[in-house]
Amino acid sequence: MSEKKTILVVEDDQDILSTLKIFLESEDYHTLTAENGFEAMKLMETHSLPNLILLDMKMPVMDGWQFAIEFISKHDHLCPIVVMTAAADAEQRAKDISAIGWVAKPFKLDELLKTIKRFEKQPNAT
Amino acid sequence: MVANPYGYKINLKIIFGTKLVSKSYMKVELHSLLENLSVGVVVHDSTTAILFANQMASNLLGISREEMKGKFSTDPSWKFVNENGSPLPINEFPVNRVCISKREFKNQILGIIIPNQDHPTWVLCHAYPEFKTNQELSQIVVNFTDVTKEIQLREKTSELNALFQAAMDQSQAGIVIADAPSGNIKYINQAGRLIRGLNQDLKINENISHWQKYYLNGTPYPVNKMPLHRAIYEGKKSIEEFILKSPNQKEKVMMGNAAPILKPDGSIMAGILIFLDITERHQLEKDLIKAREESENATHLKSHFLDVAAHELRTPVTAFSLLLQLTQRNLDHGIPVDSKTLSRLNAQSDRIAKLVIDLLDVSRLEHGIVKIKLEVTELVELITECMEDFKLRSNNRTIEFSKNASTLMINIDRVRIYQVISNLLDNAIKYTLESTPIEIGLEINPEKVRVSVKDYGAGISEKAQKNLFGAITRGTGEEVEHTVGLGLGLYISRKMIELHGGTIGIESKLGKGSTFYFDLPRKTAEI
Numbered sequence: 001m002s003e004k005k006t007i008l009v010v011e012d013d014q015d016i017l018s019t020l021k022i023f024l025e026s027e028d029y030h031t032l033t034a035e036n037g038f039e040a041m042k043l044m045e046t047h048s049l050p051n052l053i054l055l056d057m058k059m060p061v062m063d064g065w066q067f068a069i070e071f072i073s074k075h076d077h078l079c080p081i082v083v084m085t086a087a088a089d090a091e092q093r094a095k096d097i098s099a100i101g102w103v104a105k106p107f108k109l110d111e112l113l114k115t116i117k118r119f120e121k122q123p124n125a126t
Numbered sequence: 127m128v129a130n131p132y133g134y135k136i137n138l139k140i141i142f143g144t145k146l147v148s149k150s151y152m153k154v155e156l157h158s159l160l161e162n163l164s165v166g167v168v169v170h171d172s173t174t175a176i177l178f179a180n181q182m183a184s185n186l187l188g189i190s191r192e193e194m195k196g197k198f199s200t201d202p203s204w205k206f207v208n209e210n211g212s213p214l215p216i217n218e219f220p221v222n223r224v225c226i227s228k229r230e231f232k233n234q235i236l237g238i239i240i241p242n243q244d245h246p247t248w249v250l251c252h253a254y255p256e257f258k259t260n261q262e263l264s265q266i267v268v269n270f271t272d273v274t275k276e277i278q279l280r281e282k283t284s285e286l287n288a289l290f291q292a293a294m295d296q297s298q299a300g301i302v303i304a305d306a307p308s309g310n311i312k313y314i315n316q317a318g319r320l321i322r323g324l325n326q327d328l329k330i331n332e333n334i335s336h337w338q339k340y341y342l343n344g345t346p347y348p349v350n351k352m353p354l355h356r357a358i359y360e361g362k363k364s365i366e367e368f369i370l371k372s373p374n375q376k377e378k379v380m381m382g383n384a385a386p387i388l389k390p391d392g393s394i395m396a397g398i399l400i401f402l403d404i405t406e407r408h409q410l411e412k413d414l415i416k417a418r419e420e421s422e423n424a425t426h427l428k429s430h431f432l433d434v435a436a437h438e439l440r441t442p443v444t445a446f447s448l449l450l451q452l453t454q455r456n457l458d459h460g461i462p463v464d465s466k467t468l469s470r471l472n473a474q475s476d477r478i479a480k481l482v483i484d485l486l487d488v489s490r491l492e493h494g495i496v497k498i499k500l501e502v503t504e505l506v507e508l509i510t511e512c513m514e515d516f517k518l519r520s521n522n523r524t525i526e527f528s529k530n531a532s533t534l535m536i537n538i539d540r541v542r543i544y545q546v547i548s549n550l551l552d553n554a555i556k557y558t559l560e561s562t563p564i565e566i567g568l569e570i571n572p573e574k575v576r577v578s579v580k581d582y583g584a585g586i587s588e589k590a591q592k593n594l595f596g597a598i599t600r601g602t603g604e605e606v607e608h609t610v611g612l613g614l615g616l617y618i619s620r621k622m623i624e625l626h627g628g629t630i631g632i633e634s635k636l637g638k639g640s641t642f643y644f645d646l647p648r649k650t651a652e653i
Contacts (some may be wrong), residue, residue, distance in 0.1 A: 105441060
């Protein structure tokens, strides 16, 4: 039996966060959730790196930009980051923080799933 | 004195000046010499009747020697003019002057009018008396040289000089000529004096180094970089715009063209600076650039506002859409919709509606069509009501209210002021950690009422503070992205407080938290 992949979802909107959690778990993922970058960094202190991070950009306390800088400086590019952004130029936002992919809000769950499957880090990959 | 073939004596020294001529040469060549002279020679007797005239005299006077012989100076056929072109009075004829004064008369310039010649023949005359041994006047010798070309050249030069002088004086451009290598100003025209603020009659006693110039950005020119200085000392031509500051004068923006003036051997004899006062044009250009920038900025900001509005709406729409998609999936799998999901959908729908209302508010405020409805309100009660509402919504977050009065009746738009307090509380709750408290303050003093909301969050940089209360007047790029959530609410709050005659502001330091406050004037607002 293969090990469940873990997705870390960092999103300040609780409805989006909980909906994504329910959806991803229904798709057989294990999820970690944080309402801002600061909480996400804290989580990473007690959990192993996820297979992918879904990152909102505009968040209170610590936003997506700050999180990306701190996370990459600490963990390099060991974990793929996919940006979820409401910005007009989502692709540019992803480039700004060296993210591997992006989904523009509002998005379809199927579309999100495809993006996750495309970029998620395989459990045994180094 | 030598005898001549015509039977009278001529003092050759008078004719040839001081030039020495050998006597033998005189004897042999006198006739030929007189005839070939380029100087006209006329010898009169003491009654002014002509005894002798050489060929050049005949040529210059336009009359044959035969006709001249015996003719008196008073003969009406002689037509002479003086230098200003008016007829020469008869007593000013050279021969008559000598005849009257018995003294030599030198360097008289007169014009000989010859029939059918369009201009006078100008001659330089010398006239000398010759005396008998008893000191009685015997002869008068007049010699005259053709100076027509010189006079015409002088006239032309004089005309040209007058033209140049007029051009220099009437030029709108300032013209300065400075000597090389001293740099002393030799000439400055009227416009130059005016621009420089110099008295028109004041003698120039300046060196170019006294002309302090400034670059357009306001920094002073080093002396050796000034255009006229470079023209004089480096031979460099330049066209530059600069600021000229003169004593007791406003700053003026100049367009200056400096160039060296060279001697034929190529060395620099002076430098010239021609400068135009372009202050008005410069100001106009600046105004145009500013207007264009403002227009471009306005266009950019409008487009940016649409981006911000779209961005703001995307998040609740995403939440709404995801909840619906999940509900659909559940229904597809036979799982019924639960009331919690419906409440969430409802809340997101409210959020979208609030944002739309905010956006409409912004649009109406931008167009100045929002009116406030003043009503007597108890402010302490209003703040308490708002605080309790937020405590409920934020899972009993610690919110404290401190005030220096238990009640305050004030004339305000109750709905709008509630909206402002809500906005400030909403931001404080949303952008700080749950564990940190929020403090509401009400401070009443004789002039104003201050309501403040203090948080212990990350604080806001001074740079970000400047643009915090503008709806579409914020910067671009990341900064906007970071502060966008605060933007509409704070802009609306500012406008609402301004409609009450009050002010809104922030005191914040990075890492120390922020205090948002608004002041309402008591005079107009309080009952």
